[in-house]
Amino acid sequence: MKILIVSKGYPTLKYGLYGIFAFDQAKALVKAGHDVIFAAVDMRSIRKWRKWGYESLRSENVNIECINIPCGSLNKNLWEKTTETAMRMLWQRIEKKFGRPDVIHSHFIQEGYIASKVFECEGIPMVITEHYSGMNKGNIDSYLHKLGEYTYSRMDKVLAVSNTLADNIRRSFGVEVVTIPNIVDLEKFNYTEREIKERGFNFISVGNLVPLKNMDGMIRAFVKAFKTTEGVHLYIAGDGPERRKIEGLINDSGMNDRIFLTGYMDRSAIAALMNGCDCFVLASRSETFGVALIEAMAAGLPVISTRSGGPEDFIDEQNGILVPVDDQEKFREAMIFMYENIERYSGEKISKEITRKYSPQSVTGSLLKIYEEV
Numbered sequence: 001m002k003i004l005i006v007s008k009g010y011p012t013l014k015y016g017l018y019g020i021f022a023f024d025q026a027k028a029l030v031k032a033g034h035d036v037i038f039a040a041v042d043m044r045s046i047r048k049w050r051k052w053g054y055e056s057l058r059s060e061n062v063n064i065e066c067i068n069i070p071c072g073s074l075n076k077n078l079w080e081k082t083t084e085t086a087m088r089m090l091w092q093r094i095e096k097k098f099g100r101p102d103v104i105h106s107h108f109i110q111e112g113y114i115a116s117k118v119f120e121c122e123g124i125p126m127v128i129t130e131h132y133s134g135m136n137k138g139n140i141d142s143y144l145h146k147l148g149e150y151t152y153s154r155m156d157k158v159l160a161v162s163n164t165l166a167d168n169i170r171r172s173f174g175v176e177v178v179t180i181p182n183i184v185d186l187e188k189f190n191y192t193e194r195e196i197k198e199r200g201f202n203f204i205s206v207g208n209l210v211p212l213k214n215m216d217g218m219i220r221a222f223v224k225a226f227k228t229t230e231g232v233h234l235y236i237a238g239d240g241p242e243r244r245k246i247e248g249l250i251n252d253s254g255m256n257d258r259i260f261l262t263g264y265m266d267r268s269a270i271a272a273l274m275n276g277c278d279c280f281v282l283a284s285r286s287e288t289f290g291v292a293l294i295e296a297m298a299a300g301l302p303v304i305s306t307r308s309g310g311p312e313d314f315i316d317e318q319n320g321i322l323v324p325v326d327d328q329e330k331f332r333e334a335m336i337f338m339y340e341n342i343e344r345y346s347g348e349k350i351s352k353e354i355t356r357k358y359s360p361q362s363v364t365g366s367l368l369k370i371y372e373e374v
Helices: 020-031 076-098 109-122 142-152 163-173 215-226 243-253 267-274 291-298 328-344 347-358 360-373
Strands: 002-007 035-042 053-059 062-068 103-107 126-130 157-160 177-179 201-206 232-237 259-263 279-282 303-306 320-323
Touching: 002 020, 002 076, 002 109, 020 035, 020 062, 020 103, 020 360, 035 076, 053 076, 062 076, 076 109, 103 109, 103 360, 109 126, 109 142, 142 163, 157 163, 157 360, 163 177, 201 215, 201 267, 201 291, 201 328, 215 232, 215 243, 215 259, 215 279, 215 328, 232 267, 243 259, 267 291, 279 291, 279 328, 291 303, 291 347, 303 328, 320 328, 347 360
Parallel strands: 002 035, 002 103, 035 062, 103 126, 126 157, 157 177, 201 232, 201 279, 232 259, 279 303, 303 320
Antiparallel strands: 053 062
16 A cells, blocks of 8 residues: 655654654554655754755655755744645655555644645545644634644544544544554563662653643652652653753752753663663643653553543553642652552563554554555
């Protein structure tokens, strides 16, 4: 099957997480024996260094066709016109070079909106996977609602990466939605037996340093829980606009020797760090899925997460603890419980179960059924 995936961009060495959800899907589909073209109009700021204009390359056996327009923030109307024009130009090149695909699969509402405008009259089945947290609110922003009204009704199938997100789209837009989780590349995340006594107890969190991830709330809960307990550490892998605030909070806590901010790390480095840790923690205010949680569980770590949307689909009493959003006291209690009762959790069992459910092979099978159906 020939599949055209429409994304906002693709991951590079410098920006390893950009477009990663769509690209992991593309890699898995290629590995399953399908012909994949990965199309993107990258509108990020000029500060995000990359080649300008057309770009054609092959990465990890995926054919990538991209137009880079480094203009950054634009008003909504100008963004729509620019992106749509660029995608139409890109489509002409793709069709000439690769022929017509059997299905077009876009990711996120903005890219789905552009795809629906460009490809509506082409007679090619269209699928969208929704990941965007902005579509997971009781009161969706009016502009996003406009995009959703236009886009979802024109798609042959609407997918969402969690049951909570799927339910919200059904209520808000009156369309049928199927839940299919993100494909998570778990190759680097494997269970290893851990010996806690020799090195103390290590928590780890991974995520962008932005308000949505609530890293400051998680740190405050950790400080309250373990201020006077030696040998307990917290590692935070990530970067973002709240870095200075987080650094200041760590300094003010007086626990610089036990709370470590590592900055951005690629997947290999994160996997290596997880192998020396005992529990993964995430205090997000909203998660449409939770890739970092899945990766941690594949590595055999029990998890603590907020009830933020996506995590409710896969966290239970056998593999972790769920607490209310923005409840530092409950988060503190969960961390203490995990520290005192870590032996209750089987890392090997956690890893096997999450790998069975969320491996690329498993999710790809579900996607292919959807493609055949449309």
